[in-house]
Amino acid sequence: MGRYSQPNMVDSLKDHVLTEYQSTERIRHFRLAVPDGHRLQGHYWVHLLFTPIGIVVGGDLLGRGAVGGGGKDYGVDWFSCRLDEHYLCSKFFSDVWQKEVAVKDVRAIAKDHRDGEWDPSKLDGIPDILAWRDAKWRAFMRIADDVEGLVIEEPFDFVETLRREGWRCDGGDVPGYDFPLNDAGWLCAIQQRFAQEYARLHPAPPVPTA
Numbered sequence: 001m002g003r004y005s006q007p008n009m010v011d012s013l014k015d016h017v018l019t020e021y022q023s024t025e026r027i028r029h030f031r032l033a034v035p036d037g038h039r040l041q042g043h044y045w046v047h048l049l050f051t052p053i054g055i056v057v058g059g060d061l062l063g064r065g066a067v068g069g070g071g072k073d074y075g076v077d078w079f080s081c082r083l084d085e086h087y088l089c090s091k092f093f094s095d096v097w098q099k100e101v102a103v104k105d106v107r108a109i110a111k112d113h114r115d116g117e118w119d120p121s122k123l124d125g126i127p128d129i130l131a132w133r134d135a136k137w138r139a140f141m142r143i144a145d146d147v148e149g150l151v152i153e154e155p156f157d158f159v160e161t162l163r164r165e166g167w168r169c170d171g172g173d174v175p176g177y178d179f180p181l182n183d184a185g186w187l188c189a190i191q192q193r194f195a196q197e198y199a200r201l202h203p204a205p206p207v208p209t210a
Contacts, residue, residue, distance in 0.1 A: 003085045004181065005188035012044060013189055018197030027051050028076055032059075032193060046190050050076050057092075061186040068092030080198040085188045086179075092187060093179040097155040102147045102176030109167065109175065110140035118166075139165050147176075 013032065021029040032046040046059040055074060058065035068074070068091040112118055114137035119129065126132050143161055146152045152161060158176055167175075178184075 002188055004089060004179070004184040005085060005192065006185050009185050009189035010192065013193040016044070016046070016193055016197070018194060018201060020201070030194070032190065032197065048079075048190075048194065050079070055079060055092075057187065057190060061190065062183055066092045066183065066187055076198070079191060080195045082195065083191060085184070088188060088191055089179040089184045093184060095177040096180055097158070097176045098178060098181060099147055099150075099153075099176075100181065101178045102158055103144045105175035106140050106144040106147065106162070109162075110137045110144065113137050113140060136165070140167075 015034050016032045017035055019031045019033070021031065023029050028050045030048045030050075032048070034044070044060050046057065046061060049056040049058075052072075054067050056065060056067050074091065109118070114133050116129075116133060118136065119133070120126065123129060140162075143152070143158075143165070146161075147158060152158050155176060159174065162175065
């Protein structure tokens with residue numbers, strides 16, 4: 001399992017084969033699909049267009065599709081390489097606030113408080129640091145529970161609640177934000193299957209022997 005791709009996503013594409021449609025010098029068109037006559041015939045089609053202005057990924061898995069890349073450095077050769085999942089998604093998506101990400105991030109903040117990672121630089125006025133850590137852990141865990149229970153639903157309210165408990169961004173990532181998890185997972189699974197199939201269709205030339 002990768003950072004975004006899930007085992008069920010990868011497994012759903014394991015029987016897909018890659019076909020290149022009639023293409024031009026500037027635009028190449030591929031389809032990933034289960035072969036005719038196989039189980040799930042016609043399901044989960046994925047079409048990929050490689051154009052001078054970007055890569056278009058569409059079909060049954062990505063909702064409205066995804067457009068990314070752009071320019072000569074982001075073509076078929078790039079998409080068929082082994083790519084880090086976060087790097088790949090950064091070319092297609094922007095960060096969005098998501099409840100699942102917010103819950104995970106706040107629970108991590110709670111754990112860091114309990115472990116002493118967020119101890120104030122000056123401990124004057126805090127007679128019992130262990131009690132302070134425990135209180136902060138409980139406070140942030142309550143915030144995570146409120147997000148999970150839909151008591152907190154909006155990003156602004158979420159961030160303001162964190163700030164009231166003493167959280168500060170300090171130039172780092174804002175909790176709760178990530179690439180859209182479902183679309184990112186499918187994009188990564190599609191790219192990995194595309195790379196496998198493209199290598200099958202275009203094997204590397206044999207290494208000459210002396």
